[in-house]
Amino acid sequence: METIKSKFENITEQLNQINPGIQVIAVTKQVGNERTQEAVDAGIIHLGENRPAGLLQKREAIHASVDWHFIGNLQTRKVKDIINEIDFLHSLDRLSLAKEIQKRAEKAVRCFVQVNVSGEESKSGVPAEEAVEFVRSLADFDKIQVIGLMTMAPISEDEGLIRQVFSGLKKLQMEIAEKAWDHAPCTECSMGMSGDYIIAAEEGASYVRIGTALVGTESEVEG
Template sequence: MSIAANLQLIHQRIDAACRRAGRDPKSVRLLAVSKTKPAAMIEEAARAGQFLFGENYVQEFCAKAEVVQAPVEWHFIGALQSNKVKYLRGKVALIHSVDRLSLAQEISRQWQRLEKPANILLEVNLGAEASKAGSDAAGLAELAGQVSLLPGVRVRGLMAIPPWEADPEQVRPYFRRLRQLAAELAGQGLPNLEMAELSMGMSHDFEVAIEEGATLVRVGTAIFGERQR
């Protein structure tokens, strides 16, 4: 199937999941995960109406951002080293993977040069997996409180990559927990913090994520095919 056909099918699945959950389909945005995919495929997806693209690697993102001519919006969703933040400054609309105060501080410093705050999500490691980044649930409130005081960032919500399960229903409790954590943070009245976004769900489980409140679903394989590396 073509990228356009894949996108059409995914949007149909998003709409169906929203109907099951009693949600407006416009409340869910599709983020096309374009890591390892060439600029030509991004352009093809853009011609089919896809606007949001997520990249995982700073160097790869910078190279693509220079050559992609379509008016797309870039998100950064991968692990991010503080010394690489400067390369993203002003080029990405949302950073999904802020998992520690030192990283948020560097983002704040870099975006203050633009006199415009960076929009970020706090990443939560719900499965306590050593192989994954993210704050643990117990430390999230403290991290959010510290980050919310930084002048150059705005916390827009939370992101999580739950443990992989073949049956998406097994992941539902993690998605539900992220929504609960967001509600708890929203009730604290922290400055510069709004729990408007829940970035959760990927190609094999995004429908369950939508049913549990996702506003951004990160889909790569189901759009572009299997990874090339």
């Protein structure tokens, strides 16, 4: 079976040919501590989890200098549990969440505002047409630093549709960055997962979130 190290090297080489400097987040939600440690040993420095309990458990088990990314929907009542344990939040999508972060964070948190570019009802995120105003409204929250935007593409075989969603996020990111707001440098785009990270890179992603294509799943490991 191909190792995480070889997968990481291949993915990194692919991405650097498209967009040098792009960062790979290993999404470890479907694997245990051993597999996560293997990812760290392979040189991966960004780890992503989508549940507070999973993130806290991995953080306690993995003793390494890595950046922890919370990439899932964050319930307001769970903010107090993890906000001071993470390095990046990829799912800031409502004012009530911003207020709770402001209340609980001990220092400024690097946040991506999640934008629902596709308009799918099943997806979380600020509607694309409201994204600029939402980011502007965060100026009074000194515990929030909007470093970029995040989105998820539809699960679709239509590459054109996926590309349209990613290019839409990149356009919004550049529009906000041009405003040069102190609270929102907004230089980054978090987009692309196992099935579409190449398209995301081509459309300007600076962070891609890769799970199964990089670290696999526990059933795969057991098999």
